Amino acid sequence: MNSYVVIASPESNAWHTARASKRHVIVLDPLRAPDAHSLTPLQPPTEGDPEHAIPRWAVYDCAEVPGAVIAMLRERAADDAIAPFAPLAVILAAPHAEPGDWHLFGLNLHSDATERTAADLIEAAIDLLDARQATLVLPWSDPTLLTLCERLGSVELLCAQVALHSSQPHAAVLMRRRGELRPEGLARPDLSADGEDDLALSLDRLRDRIEGGSRVFLEVDAAHAGRLAVREVAP
Numbered sequence: 001m002n003s004y005v006v007i008a009s010p011e012s013n014a015w016h017t018a019r020a021s022k023r024h025v026i027v028l029d030p031l032r033a034p035d036a037h038s039l040t041p042l043q044p045p046t047e048g049d050p051e052h053a054i055p056r057w058a059v060y061d062c063a064e065v066p067g068a069v070i071a072m073l074r075e076r077a078a079d080d081a082i083a084p085f086a087p088l089a090v091i092l093a094a095p096h097a098e099p100g101d102w103h104l105f106g107l108n109l110h111s112d113a114t115e116r117t118a119a120d121l122i123e124a125a126i127d128l129l130d131a132r133q134a135t136l137v138l139p140w141s142d143p144t145l146l147t148l149c150e151r152l153g154s155v156e157l158l159c160a161q162v163a164l165h166s167s168q169p170h171a172a173v174l175m176r177r178r179g180e181l182r183p184e185g186l187a188r189p190d191l192s193a194d195g196e197d198d199l200a201l202s203l204d205r206l207r208d209r210i211e212g213g214s215r216v217f218l219e220v221d222a223a224h225a226g227r228l229a230v231r232e233v234a235p
Contacts, residue, residue, distance in 0.1 A: 003026065050140065072120065099132075137171070155174060215233040
């Protein structure tokens with residue numbers, strides 16, 4: 001069983017929801033010197049190079065200031081564990097205006113992470129934040145997208161093409177906990193979301209449906225393992 005470290009202000013909702021979680025979690029205050037010192041080792045090194053780890057102040061000195069830093073440890077930590085910690089993965093979370101709505105970003109995985117690590121951390125972050133819903137930007141080629149659909153039932157596609165400093169097309173998705181009511185909509189086998197067809201054309205079609213007022217959901221294709229299906233709720 002993994003342990004998690006959550007760094008958040010004691011006055012924030014993230015602090016209280018993390019402490020109330022049933023997961024094994026260590027909650028730290030970034031303004032308390034001994035806790036703040038633990039921020040540096042909680043940043044996994046970039047491409048395995050420890051000299052390029054993110055400085056502990058960086059995530060609190062950027063345009064999108066996180067309400068919480070959430071780290072997954074490699075194994076369950078002792079109840080009295082103190083820094084330094086060895087994280088397997090880290091993600092940042094910023095609150096939206098509406099209570100219970102969060103944006104997850106800055107996902108950073110250690111070289112030892114598996115294909116399931118990112119989804120494990122994202123799912124844990126939603127739980128630790130007691131999030132009603134959370135947004136996230138992921139590459140279409142990332143298997144994490146399929147895994148999240150498997151675990152959550154579906155994710156809503158907010159934007160089919162996100163402009164980032166990357167050669168890969170990204171999607172912005174909205175995640176809700178499994179079991180929450182969603183409009184039924186209609187299956188759209190003509191809208192491909194798995195990249196096997198012409199990906200650029202598929203993303204243009206998905207974008208057009210969203211801009212036309214439709215809500216588009218991505219789900220696991222029951223007829224084809226490992227593929228995403230599209231469901232559209234027309235306006």
